Amino acid sequence: MRRPVALLALTALAVTGCGGNGSQTTAGPSTIPSSTVPTTEEPSSTTPAGTPSDTPSETPSPTTAPNCVDQKLNTLTLREQAGQLIMTGIDAAGMTSAQRTVVRQQNSGGVFLVGTGGSVSATRAATAAVNDAATVAGVRPLIAADQEGGKIQRLKGSGFDRIPAATVQGTWSSSKLTAQAQQWGSQLKQAGVNVDLAPVADVVPESLKAQNAPIGQLDREYGNTPEQAGQGVKAFVQGMRNAGIATSVKHFPGLGRVRGNTDFAAGVVDNVTVRGDADLQPFADGIAAGTSMVMISTVTYTRIDPKNRAVFSPTVIQGMVRGDLGWRGVVITDDVGSAAEVKSVPVGERATRFVAAGGDIVINAESGLTATMVNALVTKAQQDKFFAAKLTSSVRRVLTLKQDHGLVSCG
Template identity: 30%
Template sequence: MTSEQVCVGPAPSSVSSDLDEAVHRCLVAGFEGTTAFPDTLKRLVDRGLGGVILFTRNVRDAEQVRQLTDALRAIRPDLMVGIDNEGGGIGHLVGAGAPEVPGSYALGVADDPALTARCADALAGHLATLGITASFAPVADLQQQPRNPIVRTRSFGAEPALAARHLRAWITATEARGIASCAKHFPGHGGTETDSHYGLAVDPRPQDELLADLEPFRAAVAAGVPMLMSAHVVYPALDANRPATLSRRILGDLLRHEIGFDGVLVSDALEMKAISDGYGEAAGARIALAAGADQVIVAVPDLEVTLGCRDALLDAVESGRLSDERVWEAAGRVRRLAERYADPAGPVAGWDAGAGLEAARRAVRSRAVPRPVRGAHVVDLFPPPHPALNWGGEDLLTELRPFDPTAGGAAVSGEPADPGALIDCILRMSAAMPLVVATCDAALHPWQARFRDALLARRPDATRVDTGLPEGGDLFSYGRGRVNLRAVAEVLAGV
């Protein structure tokens, strides 16, 4: 049987058409296409699909994205269209002219909630022009574990009160644009040493240490955030048996009853290894919904995976393993969300296009900066882009050259095949020039630390730049978004 036949086939005999629609509302699907989309997706939307999630693969330019979202809503007007839109290089709308903002960590360093609100307003205003109505942002995780591989500069910081005030500013500004924000990843992904994209993450801290991580989420709920996203993380102090996405104790007892959140709770993507390897996407969908999630995301464009999750939910309803009441509750929340946000904005007022660069500059200059080094040889070391997160190809030298055309150097993404030969070449080329050595989270990527230290041993006069979390450098960007690097470039060039 083909996916087309599965998709258009009738609901199980004991599942009414209304309940079938309710089940479909509990799904968010990724797909391929920029100007057209698969017939399977059309039929899923027609049967009640709750939402779609866009990625770089769906984006060519702003006009194309608006035509795509209009075409999707022509099938079903209450379809929610969402996208990851955190700023700081974490987003998928570079091709559509996304406003440049520095990312959450730099906003936390600048620590001006009004400025954070201006950045969030710019991002949300841009979404409104594109017909995108849900932003899977902001990140509410606290950056607690130095070796955490996935949160880092996506977080506002490690302090609960700081994160809380910036979350409130972000959520309020996004709401004012008629866009649904989504605080993530409940109850916090910042205390792990594993990226849940690649494996099951565990936060081993005792319950009293986890309380701080809950505070930003409490603040987000108090600010009226309409959506939360769960973490694929096991917290033995809260539930030793299941990751939060699949835990009734965490989603039900803690989030719904203790914290009092009654908005839409959406899972992180089910194809992430933390779920797919241990449970499978289909079983993950069923368990997550039974545990208290309202929607589950299948971000991969293979709609067979989405259909498998849909069928698992329908089978669970028919067999009684998933109660009708739980599905009606979840679908009801999704309907209320759609009633509030799914209708895309009409004419959209402009936003402050300079807010992001202002924020990046304030973060970079929040502490003493080194003297300018015009005509420098720049070595920019950074890991290859994370496959699940968009990256626009930004590098420090590209941002520096408009201010200092005499600058030279290279961007090094990933460990070179012959580090020694490259280091010798760099030292020869930079012998009569100032040297700038930039690293991005070298503590997580030992090749960067080795490369940097070998250069510094022979050029102790070099200027050190940290483009991830601060690691003892002379100058910090607090992220690798274009405006982060531009603000550092201005300091290096003395402009």
């Protein structure tokens, strides 16, 4: 039986100006006291979202220009604020007319490129159209792609390097990986993409690699130990940060011990991982390196919160990510639009439950579902003052991330 362990120290992260890494200043304790890490018998799943143990302060995150962020927050209508929390899936080769209508009418705060894209120049034309459709009140959209390498690389046309799999990247020196990631990030920047939904921080034990469908079978892991994975995560984040590209460490609290792939299978569970697990260290390493976001998986972790998928769990998001890891930046979902794992959850609830649990940006690969999600967020905020406050905090974190990457115009 694996026993919970305390995570290593997190260093204070500096916030850069526009075009920086997009992470908010945070500082962790020298160690997380073992008394704060529940045993496997603790009924963490029943802890209400508003209890002190799992709910850090909702005070605004520090930002380089708080007046600018607050100005924009006050300018946006409630519906526009809700739109900032949805990342809508569009064709990587360019929006269809239907997708363009959704992005424009729902004021999508971001888009997620799906399918296979073209060259750097073709992608630049596609992202320019997104900026035109999604910019609202001087706030431009996040434009994201899965550009990990190996079998997971959306953009492969002329001008984009073919990126090797993480299992190969993990054999390189940190300096080489950082330099290569900076080059890959520069190509994304030229194409108008400002977010790479990477790196994978999941640790896949060598004995489980062949059975692990979402990560191991696709060679997406940097290593089989927390130390190996953490080294790759840090180097990749630093390189992308140098190029001005936002990153998202994923898929907290880890997909390395599951069998099914949540994109295609439902009822995927992890019966091993515990709060304070040693395999969470690469996520802490990614935060320390300056990641912009932490992505939450849709798996259920029975020894952490058996009643909720991680993406809907206050214990995971508020307790572990914002509490144990001290993260005050943006928390984002894995896809909850087309993923088989969440098909049984009403569409609107996929957004409201995530925000209620402490999350910020909802990835929705099915553009046709965006309006339902936005409507659900608006309706719940109108009916529930506590939820409305959470929504406001989420929008503030998203705007702070955007301001740090030069996507907010004030004046």
